Amino acid sequence: MDSDDKTSKENDLDNDWENFIKEEGLVNYNKIPIERAEIKGWVKIAFWFLRIYIIIMVVLVIIGFYRVH
Amino acid sequence: MKDYKDKLDNLPVDIKLRAADRLKIHLMRQKYGYFSRLCLLIALIGPGILVMIADNDAGGVITYAQTGSIFGIGFFIPFMIVMLPVAYIVQEMTVRLGAVTHRGHAEMIWKRYGKFWGAFSLIDLIVANILTLITEFIGITLGMQVFGVSPIISSVAAIIIIASIQLFLRYFAWEWISLSIALFNLIFIPLVFFVPHLHWDSVARSFVSWHIPGGVHTLFIYVVLANLGTTIAPWMLFFQQSSVVDKGLTVKDIRDGQIDTFIGSVFMVIVAIAIILITGATVYGFTSTPNLGIQTILSIISAKMGWVAMRLFALGLIEAGLIAAIAISASTSWAMGEAFGWPKSINMPPLQGWKFYLPGIISLFIAGGIVLIPNAPLGFLNLTVQVIATIFMPAAMMFLLLLLNDKEIMGDYTNRPWQNISAFAIVGFLIVMDGIYGLIVVFPHIFT
Numbered sequence: 463m464d465s466d467d468k469t470s471k472e473n474d475l476d477n478d479w480e481n482f483i484k485e486e487g488l489v490n491y492n493k494i495p496i497e498r499a500e501i502k503g504w505v506k507i508a509f510w511f512l513r514i515y516i517i518i519m520v521v522l523v524i525i526g527f528y529r530v531h
Numbered sequence: 532m533k534d535y536k537d538k539l540d541n542l543p544v545d546i547k548l549r550a551a552d553r554l555k556i557h558l559m560r561q562k563y564g565y566f567s568r569l570c571l572l573i574a575l576i577g578p579g580i581l582v583m584i585a586d587n588d589a590g591g592v593i594t595y596a597q598t599g600s601i602f603g604i605g606f607f608i609p610f611m612i613v614m615l616p617v618a619y620i621v622q623e624m625t626v627r628l629g630a631v632t633h634r635g636h637a638e639m640i641w642k643r644y645g646k647f648w649g650a651f652s653l654i655d656l657i658v659a660n661i662l663t664l665i666t667e668f669i670g671i672t673l674g675m676q677v678f679g680v681s682p683i684i685s686s687v688a689a690i691i692i693i694a695s696i697q698l699f700l701r702y703f704a705w706e707w708i709s710l711s712i713a714l715f716n717l718i719f720i721p722l723v724f725f726v727p728h729l730h731w732d733s734v735a736r737s738f739v740s741w742h743i744p745g746g747v748h749t750l751f752i753y754v755v756l757a758n759l760g761t762t763i764a765p766w767m768l769f770f771q772q773s774s775v776v777d778k779g780l781t782v783k784d785i786r787d788g789q790i791d792t793f794i795g796s797v798f799m800v801i802v803a804i805a806i807i808l809i810t811g812a813t814v815y816g817f818t819s820t821p822n823l824g825i826q827t828i829l830s831i832i833s834a835k836m837g838w839v840a841m842r843l844f845a846l847g848l849i850e851a852g853l854i855a856a857i858a859i860s861a862s863t864s865w866a867m868g869e870a871f872g873w874p875k876s877i878n879m880p881p882l883q884g885w886k887f888y889l890p891g892i893i894s895l896f897i898a899g900g901i902v903l904i905p906n907a908p909l910g911f912l913n914l915t916v917q918v919i920a921t922i923f924m925p926a927a928m929m930f931l932l933l934l935l936n937d938k939e940i941m942g943d944y945t946n947r948p949w950q951n952i953s954a955f956a957i958v959g960f961l962i963v964m965d966g967i968y969g970l971i972v973v974f975p976h977i978f979t
Contacts, residue, residue, distance in 0.1 A: 479538055486553050486781055487633035488546050494632055494940060496642040505933060512929055515962070519923075522969045529975070 583795030588855030589670020599810030629775030
């Protein structure tokens with residue numbers, strides 16, 4: 463089991479080049495297609511929370527900078 | 532290999548170089564045995580160690596040094612141990628996301644959640660990256676001053692070195708040169724053993740007592756936020772995922788990517804603790820000023836430990852700035868390329884990939900120029916960067932968690948329940964800390 467030579471798998475890349483390229487995701491058309499996600503349920507709530515959080519934090523940072531100077 | 536060479540030649544140049552690297556990995560994977568397995572791991576490590584070491588950037592070194600100087604050996608020693616799983620849990624998710632999708636973080640947000648959130652994340656990242664780069668140049672110029680080099684020379688030299696590494700090295704060489712520079716980050720560890728009167732029993736006691744000198748007050752909250760900000764930052768998510776993609780890791784490499792990230796997290800925490808120990812044992816109690824500059828800290832280290840130790844500390848500071856500037860400018864380039872669909876690989880030759888390299892190099896020039904402005908409030912800027920990074924981190928984490936729970940994209944590699952619980956706990960902690968920061972802003976004397 464520890465010997466590298468006798469336990470090497472047979473290299474089948476000669477016949478399987480296309481599969482190698484596909485598995486490796488090397489070219490764009492082989493990658494998982496990404497489409498715009500449908501925003502619904504708890505994800506929608508998370509996005510609203512994020513909007514409110516960002517506004518509050520930006521206001522606080524501005525107040526913080528104003529006080530420092 | 533000749534047949535493969537013909538096949539590789541048909542691919543675009545950046546993909547050809549990545550395919551050649553991946554072909555070696557593919558052939559290594561065909562072999563069994565412990566030695567082959569170790570070789571495979573060594574070939575696959577990189578993004579995780581690099582991101583974690585780069586996380587101990589100049590701003591981080593200054594923050595840890597100030598932490599030790601102000602609070603001594605107490606709360607922040609066990610706190611940094613807690614930061615190990617925090618950093619690992621957050622960064623490990625980017626390994627899976629990159630390996631499964633073969634796309635960077637900016638591209639994922641842009642394509643999955645639309646232009647508004649894509650642009651928001653990108654602008655947030657670019658602004659934070661430029662601010663952080665300024666702190667790297669602060670570290671580089673301050674450190675070089677110890678060796679008698681003027682800020683203008685060190686700033687220009689740093690820009691030339693970083694831009695050359697980016698432009699003229701291809702991914703494999705870029706990664707190994709960066710890792711070699713990162714090795715110098717460990718310089719802080721042996722220094723600990725030369726700290727006079729360092730009581731290891733008080734280090735051990737800190738894990739029991741979590742002692743906070745002066746109790747919870749405004750400065751303490753600020754320093755906790757700054758330490759959080761330097762441990763997990765938005766640029767790290769973008770950097771590691773893009774790096775995983777550019778290196779070409781696939782689902783088969785996730786386990787090695789996780790080991791890589793874990794090794795990096797361990798190094799990061801050990802170095803952070805070493806810096807806190809050095810300054811906690813030498814500088815703490817020496818002066819009561821809360822706004823300790825790094826020059827003051829260096830001169831106290833020199834007085835207590837000698838000039839060799841002080842110079843080694845300064846060397847660590849320079850290295851920290853250099854390695855982080857390499858990583859951050861690369862993350863800017865990758866993110867811009869991913870968002871706008873430009874070529875996005877360090878394997879691109881400079882002329883062919885000028886659009887990809889340009890944003891990173893422009894950010895280097897901006898940061899390198901700002902530090903040379905006389906009387907710029909650099910010390911204030913350093914802590915502000917960490918605080919801003921902490922405030923925007925929950926937003927970056929939310930996108931990461933949404934993507935990692937997206938069955939359509941991640942398939943069998945979505946987050947397991949314990950990963951979600953841990954990640955949500957981290958986001959919750961960040962939001963609570965940000966809330967406390969907000970309270971301090973509105974009611975400045977609430978904790979005094």
